[in-house]
Amino acid sequence: MRRLALSLVVAGLLVAGPGRGQDLSGGGYLDLRMVNTGSERAPVDGGPGKTRYGDDGTVVHLAEAALYGNLQLTEDILVFADVRYEPSQRTAVDLIESYVRYRPLSLSPWRWSVKAGAFFPPVSEENTSPGWTSPWTLTPSAINSWVGEELRTIGAEGKVEWRGESDRIEAEVAVFGWNDTAGVALADRGWAMTDRITGVFDRLRLPNALSTGGKGAVWREPFSEIDNSPGWYAGVSWKHEDWGKLDLLYYDNEANPSAFDQEYAWHTRFISAGTTTGVGPVTILAQVMSGTTTINPEGDEDYDTDFQAAYLLLGYRLGRWRVAARADFFATEARNYYAPMRLSEHGTAQTLAVSWAPIDSLKLTLEGLRVDSWRTQRLSYGLSPGQVDHQIQLGAKLSF
Amino acid sequence: MRFHLALSFLLLTASLPGAAATLKLQISDQGGKSLADAVASLYPEAPDVAPGKPMPPHDHFIDQKDETFVPLVEVVPLGEVVIFRNSDRTRHHVYTFSPLATPPFDFILKPNEVSAPIHLTKPGVIPVGCNIHDFMINYLVVTDSRWAAKSDDKGSVTLADVPPGTYTVKLWHPRLRPGAAQPSQTVTVAGDQASASLSMTVMAPPREDDRDHY
Numbered sequence: 001m002r003r004l005a006l007s008l009v010v011a012g013l014l015v016a017g018p019g020r021g022q023d024l025s026g027g028g029y030l031d032l033r034m035v036n037t038g039s040e041r042a043p044v045d046g047g048p049g050k051t052r053y054g055d056d057g058t059v060v061h062l063a064e065a066a067l068y069g070n071l072q073l074t075e076d077i078l079v080f081a082d083v084r085y086e087p088s089q090r091t092a093v094d095l096i097e098s099y100v101r102y103r104p105l106s107l108s109p110w111r112w113s114v115k116a117g118a119f120f121p122p123v124s125e126e127n128t129s130p131g132w133t134s135p136w137t138l139t140p141s142a143i144n145s146w147v148g149e150e151l152r153t154i155g156a157e158g159k160v161e162w163r164g165e166s167d168r169i170e171a172e173v174a175v176f177g178w179n180d181t182a183g184v185a186l187a188d189r190g191w192a193m194t195d196r197i198t199g200v201f202d203r204l205r206l207p208n209a210l211s212t213g214g215k216g217a218v219w220r221e222p223f224s225e226i227d228n229s230p231g232w233y234a235g236v237s238w239k240h241e242d243w244g245k246l247d248l249l250y251y252d253n254e255a256n257p258s259a260f261d262q263e264y265a266w267h268t269r270f271i272s273a274g275t276t277t278g279v280g281p282v283t284i285l286a287q288v289m290s291g292t293t294t295i296n297p298e299g300d301e302d303y304d305t306d307f308q309a310a311y312l313l314l315g316y317r318l319g320r321w322r323v324a325a326r327a328d329f330f331a332t333e334a335r336n337y338y339a340p341m342r343l344s345e346h347g348t349a350q351t352l353a354v355s356w357a358p359i360d361s362l363k364l365t366l367e368g369l370r371v372d373s374w375r376t377q378r379l380s381y382g383l384s385p386g387q388v389d390h391q392i393q394l395g396a397k398l399s400f
Numbered sequence: 401m402r403f404h405l406a407l408s409f410l411l412l413t414a415s416l417p418g419a420a421a422t423l424k425l426q427i428s429d430q431g432g433k434s435l436a437d438a439v440a441s442l443y444p445e446a447p448d449v450a451p452g453k454p455m456p457p458h459d460h461f462i463d464q465k466d467e468t469f470v471p472l473v474e475v476v477p478l479g480e481v482v483i484f485r486n487s488d489r490t491r492h493h494v495y496t497f498s499p500l501a502t503p504p505f506d507f508i509l510k511p512n513e514v515s516a517p518i519h520l521t522k523p524g525v526i527p528v529g530c531n532i533h534d535f536m537i538n539y540l541v542v543t544d545s546r547w548a549a550k551s552d553d554k555g556s557v558t559l560a561d562v563p564p565g566t567y568t569v570k571l572w573h574p575r576l577r578p579g580a581a582q583p584s585q586t587v588t589v590a591g592d593q594a595s596a597s598l599s600m601t602v603m604a605p606p607r608e609d610d611r612d613h614y
Contacts (some may be wrong), residue, residue: 023489023491025490053570059421070489072491072532075491075493075508075532076531078532103531105493105495105506105531106497107495107496107506108497163576165577165579166577166578214458214489230533241575241578241601241603241606242577242604244607260424273549278607283607317607
């Protein structure tokens with residue numbers, strides 16, 4: 001059934017093709033990378049590394065190929081889908097987002113809308129380009145790497161907007177399911193810096209250190225319903241023409257921390273605040289996130305992991321050039337875990353990216369990423385807990 | 401809310417006292433850069449100023465092309481008519497909830513369709529949007545001035561047939577800081593040619609275009 005739904009979406013996108021100014025419109029891109037890393041084994045390979053690509057020297061990768069499309073079914077109803085090919089995902093093609101939005105006209109400053117399907121909660125200040133990518137960097141911040149890996153609203157979101165002369169206030173509330181394992185990656189693996197978004201049908205690899213004997217592969221399905229009860233989020237955002245925007249979100253997947261169905265439900269809740277603003281010609285993006293994820297396998301004691309992260313990105317744009325510098329801070333604190341399993345961590349990361357779009361359909365980006373982190377779990381790999389990971393990427397994104 | 405209007409205006413006079421003049425205004429922003437799409441409206445200070453030749457009434461067409469309203473700003477003398485046209489291959493749902501549009505209007509335009517004429521009877525700025533494409537915006541500047549026009553790409557406004565006299569020039573721009581009073585300045589017209597340079601404080605243009613991902 002899920003495969004049938006996906007094939008229909010893909011067929012629809014192929015019919016839509018590229019274009020603007022049609023009731024059926026869309027586009028796509030192919031993202032190639034030449035990567036040089038001085039990092040530990042990557043998380044996608046079960047390693048303790050913090051970057052998308054791990055210990056394999058200089059290699060050319062196809063990061064992803066994506067197709068997205070909009071169908072304006074009526075003047076009030078929009079259907080959107082974004083599908084992707086990525087070499088390491090479970091299915092050949094996976095769904096990143098797909099939803100239906102109903103937004104009737106309002107002849108007053110107030111307007112309401114509702115959307116239903118699978119979509120990202122409104123956390124990120126960075127991921128504003130097609131395919132939930134960032135126009136500034138190849139690799140998102142630690143916060144938005146995690147959002148891409150483990151969060152998807154599979155449910156419905158209602159929104160109310162108030163539209164003033166120069167500002168706009170939006171408030172949204174969503175109810176969702178199938179996000180009961182969100183948080184396991186932060187607790188059992190920690191933060192990572194990766195632009196590999198987990199597709200709706202995909203799974204996420206966790207460190208081999210978690211397996212019996214420490215060598216086997218451990219997987220989790222982020223988009224699973226385990227306790228048969230819904231989660232929710234509520235957010236508010238203020239946009240001002242001159243100043244920029246401010247966003248606030250509270251998320252709680254309301255998972256029962258004792259529920260189990262092939263994997264544990266992780267009760268994850270967080271508060272997130274973000275801003276997009278600027279000073280003179282410099283764009284400023286900043287976000288902070290703080291939360292806790294809990295499991296209670298025996299039903300008698302909570303195992304809590306607190307998590308926090310923040311970043312500040314300064315961007316400068318000149319025509320078809322962009323330069324971005326970002327500083328990330330992240331930490332987790334595992335409480336009530338017995339000593340050998342201690343999974344806490346802390347770290348910082350610095351990202352510098354320069355991009356140039358010589359023509360509309362090609363964007364070249366050179367990005368350097370350095371992640372300096374301390375994680376006791378590395379002892380299980382025979383490594384020192386403190387490590388510095390480096391990743392340099394030259395990306396070529398061909399869009400149509 | 402702060403604004404300022406630079407006092408740096410020049411006044412050039414020539415011969416032929418009593419004849420109507422062509423008034424050229426040069427509009428710039430606070431940084432001295434030429435400002436396009438600024439609307440200048442002239443109001444005589446003395447009520448007995450010669451009326452001059454009225455602007456010939458005409459219909460105002462607003463096109464929709466590549467999901468953009470063209471032009472961004474249209475100056476509409478009070479009582480004149482606006483017509484929207486869709487040159488895209490997609491539908492547009494044109495609307496405004498401005499109380500200056502009586503009543504507020506909305507209509508769906510299919511490709512190549514043209515709207516019914518809309519009479520505008522209250523002076524002021526009416527923002528118009530598309531409910532399908534939220535980023536589309538257009539401003540109808542309905543004016544009760546006999547002499548009003550918008551600046552071209554070089555920031556230049558030309559007002560024809562302005563009789564000699566003293567006038568208040570009121571300026572408006574889409575990026576005028578909301579809540580700020582409209583900048584205004586006095587100019588004197590004598591002879592058949594007059595010009596003035598005016599500057600106004602506006603907000604910086606948006607940092608990102610929703611549809612531009614270079």
